[in-house]
Amino acid sequence: MAASLSSTSVPREVATLRTLRIAKHFPFFLVVAEEQNLHRAAERLNIAQSALSRRIADLEKELGDVKLFERQARGVEITPAGRLLARDVREILYDIEETSRRVARLANGDMGTLRLAFSEPMIRRRLLPSAIKKFRTAYPDVELKAFPLTSEAQRQKIRGGEVDIGFVIEEANDAEEFNVLRVGMDKFMLVLPVDHPLTAKETVSIRDLEDEQLIFPARNLSPRLFDRIVSAFDVNNVSPIISVEVSAVDIAYGLVAAGMGLAIVTAVAVSSAPDDVTFRELVDLDLPLQLTMISRKSSEDALLANFAAIVEEGLDGRVSSDDADQPVPIGSEA
Structure with a gap:
């Protein structure tokens, strides 16, 4: 029984080398297919006609002695096998060009x-x-x-x-x-209801918060900052009364407006804050972020x-x- 010639029986290295031997002839083959004349194709490629003929013959041999052109007195005529190969080779070369372009774009950060x-x-x-x-x-x-x-x-x-x-x-x-x-x-500021007594002061100290219900960050989300704030309170001999721990600014605003306590937030633009809350600087919470x-x-x-x-x-x-x-x-x- 003849040995199988399926691709699974061909080692990857051998298949790759054979593919490279075939592919190197593709540009020459396509010019001959377009010109239907070896002399004109050789001039276009700027090589000797004999060298071009050898390339076509080598390609036909690599493909398994498949005839790609019929030689005629006034030129060559492409065979059905040649037309199929020409169509596929154009797609292959286009894919190579497209891959090259995409690789360059990826390397340049364009995709x-x-x-x-x-x-x-x-x-x-x-x-x-x-x-x-x-x-x-x-x-x-x-x-x-x-x-x-x-x-x-x-x-x-x-x-x-x-x-x-x-x-x-x-x-x-x-x-x-x-x-x-x-x-x-960023730095920290205090959020208060607009009618809170501390709004009469331009700045607020940690000692002013000694008896206030406070809205703190959820410790599990920000343990380092939570601990830094608590440490600042400890330095001022104040034990914070934490009524709620929150994880979102809208929750903090809503709770402050509802009278649940005063919240500590990072100091950024306040123009989008609700009308029923206001802000004061905490002068001794000096923790730049x-x-x-x-x-x-x-x-x-x-x-x-x-x-x-x-x-x-x-x-x-x-x-x-x-x-x-x-x-x-x-x-x-x-």
Whole structure:
């Protein structure tokens, strides 16, 4: 019984070499198929007619002694097998060109997938939504995936290669582990009902809050900031009376307006706050929050570089440090 000639019986290395031997003849074959004349085809290719004839003969042999052209006195006539090959070769060469173009675009950051993580404080600032919009306009073929996460969750995802860029509240060792770009600063302020007695004061101290019901961030979402605030209270010999722990700014506003307590939020633009709450500075809660864009130091991804460039443009063009849409509770950040 004759041995099977199916592709499964041919080692991958042998099949690949045979494919390369066949493919190297394709450009020459196509010109002959178009000209239907070896002399004109050789002139067009700027090679000797004898060399071109050998290439066609080698291709026919590699294909299993398949006749691609019928030789005639005034030229050649392509065979049905040749017409089928010409059609398929055009598709193959087009696919190669398209693949080459797509690979170049991917290398240049013009296509692909960018995974972006951020905390609620960052997405509420004008800088990040504006950068996302500009990036999507400039790179419409890039798939942008967004993940709202706490700062520490972002760091873990970046370490694990699950996220490309994060926007976090910076920690002391971030610059050692990540590429960092500082994008803004926040501080804490107090949210009060408009009719609260403390609104008579321009600034409020932690001691003023000694007997107040307070709305704090949910500790499980932001343990570091929670502990930093509690420590600031301890320094002032005040034990905070925490009535509610929240994880979203709208919840904090609603609870303050309902008289459930006073909330601590990060200090960003307050123009979008409800009419029935107001803000005061906490003079002795001096915990500046550095907002930072981070990415893996080992990454040389062009997509990441393109997005970072747009963020930097936004920083350069920013006319005011008050670049956020509304305050957010610290409970949304870690």
